[in-house]
Amino acid sequence: MSAEERREQVIAVASxxxxxxxxxxxxxxxxxxxxxxxxxxxxxxxxxxxxxVTAVVERCNAEIHEAFKTAADRARATGEDVxxxxxxxxxxxxxxxxxxxxxxxxxxxxxxxxxxxAAMQASFRRLFALIQRxxxxxxxxxRRFFAQGMLMNVLAATGIATLDEPFADVLRTGELDGASCxxxxxxxxxxxxxxxxAPTP
Amino acid sequence: MSAEERREQVIAVASxxxxxxxxxxxxxxxxxxxxxxxxxxxxxxxxxxxxxVTAVVERCNAEIHEAFKTAADRARATGEDVxxxxxxxxxxxxxxxxxxxxxxxxxxxxxxxxxxxAAMQASFRRLFALIQRxxxxxxxxxRRFFAQGMLMNVLAATGIATLDEPFADVLRTGELDGASCxxxxxxxxxxxxxxxxAPTP
DNA sequence: CAAGGAAGTGAGTGCACACTCACCTCGTGG
DNA sequence: CCACGAGGTGAGTGTGCACTCACTTCCTTG
Numbered sequence: 001m002s003a004e005e006r007r008e009q010v011i012a013v014a015s016x017x018x019x020x021x022x023x024x025x026x027x028x029x030x031x032x033x034x035x036x037x038x039x040x041x042x043x044x045x046x047x048x049x050x051x052x053v054t055a056v057v058e059r060c061n062a063e064i065h066e067a068f069k070t071a072a073d074r075a076r077a078t079g080e081d082v083x084x085x086x087x088x089x090x091x092x093x094x095x096x097x098x099x100x101x102x103x104x105x106x107x108x109x110x111x112x113x114x115x116x117x118a119a120m121q122a123s124f125r126r127l128f129a130l131i132q133r134x135x136x137x138x139x140x141x142x143r144r145f146f147a148q149g150m151l152m153n154v155l156a157a158t159g160i161a162t163l164d165e166p167f168a169d170v171l172r173t174g175e176l177d178g179a180s181c182x183x184x185x186x187x188x189x190x191x192x193x194x195x196x197x198a199p200t201p
Numbered sequence: 202m203s204a205e206e207r208r209e210q211v212i213a214v215a216s217x218x219x220x221x222x223x224x225x226x227x228x229x230x231x232x233x234x235x236x237x238x239x240x241x242x243x244x245x246x247x248x249x250x251x252x253x254v255t256a257v258v259e260r261c262n263a264e265i266h267e268a269f270k271t272a273a274d275r276a277r278a279t280g281e282d283v284x285x286x287x288x289x290x291x292x293x294x295x296x297x298x299x300x301x302x303x304x305x306x307x308x309x310x311x312x313x314x315x316x317x318x319a320a321m322q323a324s325f326r327r328l329f330a331l332i333q334r335x336x337x338x339x340x341x342x343x344r345r346f347f348a349q350g351m352l353m354n355v356l357a358a359t360g361i362a363t364l365d366e367p368f369a370d371v372l373r374t375g376e377l378d379g380a381s382c383x384x385x386x387x388x389x390x391x392x393x394x395x396x397x398x399a400p401t402p
Numbered sequence: 403c404a405a406g407g408a409a410g411t412g413a414g415t416g417c418a419c420a421c422t423c424a425c426c427t428c429g430t431g432g
Numbered sequence: 433c434c435a436c437g438a439g440g441t442g443a444g445t446g447t448g449c450a451c452t453c454a455c456t457t458c459c460t461t462g
Contacts, residue, residue, distance in 0.1 A: 003439070022313060024225045027419060038441045043421060102310060110308035110359045111302060112223060128368040130275045139371040146372060147348035154351050158311045158321045170340040171347060194272040204409075228449060239411045244451060404462095418449085422450075428441075432434095 010035045011088050015056045019101040023053055023109055029174075054115045060102045061123035067093055068176060072134040082135040083145065087174065087181075090149055096182045097156055104153045148174070152181050204397045208246050208256075208338065211236045220302040224254055224310055225342040261303045262324035268294055270327060283336040288375065288382075289351055296384045298357055305354050349375070350354045351384050 001009075018026045028049050029104045032042040075085035091097050099192040110117040124146075131142055151171065154162040155193040160168050161182050175183040202210075214236040221229045229250050233243040234386055247253040260286075268290045276286035294300050311318040352372065356362040359371050362383050375382040 001439080006439085020312070022225070022309065023314065026224070028421085036441095038225060039420095040422075040442080041440055044440085047421095049276065049420065070247035104309050107355050107358050108223065110307050111221070117360055121361055121364065124359070124361055124372070125368055127364070128371070132368075136211070143352070143372055144348070147345070149347035150351035151344070154308050156309050156424070159318055159323070160322055160325055163322065165326070167326055167333075170329070171325070173340070173343055173344060190331065193256050202409080207409085229451085230449070238409095240450095242414080244408050245410085248451095325458065327456075405460100406462105407458105407460085408454105408458080413453090413455105415452075416450095418461100420445105420447080421447105423443095424441100425443105426439105428437105428439085430436090430438105430442090 003045060004185065005066065006035075006037065006041075008038070010042065010045055010052070011055050014052055015060060015102060016098055018053070018056060018105065019098040023056075023105045042084075050113075050115065053109075053113070053121065056104070057106045057116050057119050058107070060099050061119060063127075064090075064099060064103075064122070065086075065126055065130065068130055076134070082101070083137045084130065086131065086135070087145065089146075090152070091181050091183055092154065093186055094152065094181070100153050100156050104157050107153075107186075130136050148181065154180065202208070204246060207238065207242075209234075211238070211243065211246055212256050212260050214263060215253055216303060217299055219257055219306065220255070220299040224257075229253070249312075252309075252315065252321060254314070255320065258303070258307045258317050260321050261300050262327075264300060265291075265294065265304075266324070266327055266331065269331055270335075273331065278337070284332065284338045284342065284399070287310065287332065287336070288349075292375075292384055293384050295353065295382070296386055301354050301357050305358050310314065312360070333366045349382065357383075 007183050014026070014031045017031055017034065028042055029039045031052070035042070037045075042052075045188055046055065066076060068086050071085045071092075072082050072087035081180065106120055107161040110120050118141045128142065128146075131145065135142075137145070152161070155168075155172055169180075172180045172182055215227070215232045217236065218232055229243055230240045232242075232253070233240040238246075243253075247256065261328065269287050272286045272290035272293075273283050276283045286383070296334065307317050307321055311321050329343065332338060337342075338346070353362070356369075356373055362373055370381075373381050373383055
């Protein structure tokens with residue numbers, strides 16, 4: 001397997017582990033083990049843990065951007081409203097909590113980590129530009145869209161998203177329709193290990 | 202100094218350090234040193250780091266709740282609208298980024314730390330109840346209020362709050378008035394060490 | 403003035419983890 | 433057929449950190 005392919009694989013493994021356990025709390029040895037390579041080789045693929053973390057965060061940001069872009073394209077093609085479609089795309093990302101938790105960890109890491117901070121700033125800038133370009137939403141609507149996204153991250157991380165209480169119901173209600181932002185299959189506690197196998201039979 | 206007073210002092214020091222450096226990234230030895238006690242004695246005051254972290258998070262949540270409560274009381278007394286007043290109170294909390302960053306770190310820690318998760322759930326529940334009791338805001342308004350708060354946390358952590366770009370301007374605009382949520386003196390980069398001395402001349 | 407207990411410490415211990423070094427093993431081109 | 437470069441590793445090393453233990457000091461109270 002080429003080094004480039006290995007790197008991809010390592011990023012995939014690392015993003016799962018770091019989403020579950022937190023970035024700082026994920027040992028590089030474990031990433032190597034789950035990726036099926038030696039600890040030593042991991043450090044040939046990524047010179048430092050820092051480099052791996054940056055790669056993971058940037059990959060996650062790219063995936064979110066791509067999800068938004070394809071949702072926007074599809075909505076334009078079928079003539080639906082674009083912003084709600086993007087909102088649904090974010091909801092779709094939630095059925096795998098990986099990216100969402102990673103976002104949260106990246107935000108918390110930003111103050112101490114200039115690389116991650118720059119990546120997150122760039123990601124917001126790109127997403128903002130995408131939405132501004134692809135929709136006719138007002139600045140206020142765009143801001144609310146991002147705010148709702150941040151709230152959903154927090155609700156998922158704290159487990160409020162799966163709480164059966166009135167205040168939780170209110171908080172997880174979507175901005176656009178009256179329904180919950182969270183997909184119906186969003187029942188996994190964040191503590192539960194993320195499914196090992198991709199559910200693509 | 203009594204053990205109880207020491208504990209208070211340690212919580213104050215720890216919450217500053219943990220907000221700056223992150224919770225996991227703050228060594229207990231440093232907390233002890235800045236609090237002027239030995240490392241050994243820290244572990245008599247708090248049996249584990251976990252206990253210290255929980256105390257810090259709960260203290261932070263209590264402070265936010267108190268700030269909201271006094272803002273609500275004051276607004277009711279003077280006859281202003283209560284929800285905007287509470288929003289301003291949150292903005293006021295932002296002039297010292299400590300609590301805000303601590304919130305963010307606590308959210309990111311929640312999936313792995315049952316104590317912190319329980320504390321954050323309880324905090325949201327209490328704040329929600331407070332707002333529901335003290336204001337006549339609709340569920341939608343309350344949800345937007347929380348969403349905006351989460352967005353502000355992230356903008357502060359990523360440094361977008363201090364970015365001079367159009368998208369940053371839009372994101373940091375308040376829900377209620379058209380002005381920025383962030384106080385005018387919010388210029389410190391999150392990387393800058395928090396001021397050592399309280400600026401109360 | 404003992405005796406007890408609360409406040410407080412110096413000096414470890416053991417472990418987890420980021421990172422390194424010398425080395426191995428093929429597949430390919432000259 | 434062999435040299436060399438890319439893929440890959442076993443076995444460390446140094447450091448940082450949570451936590452401990454035996455011990456001191458001093459203040460109160462009978």
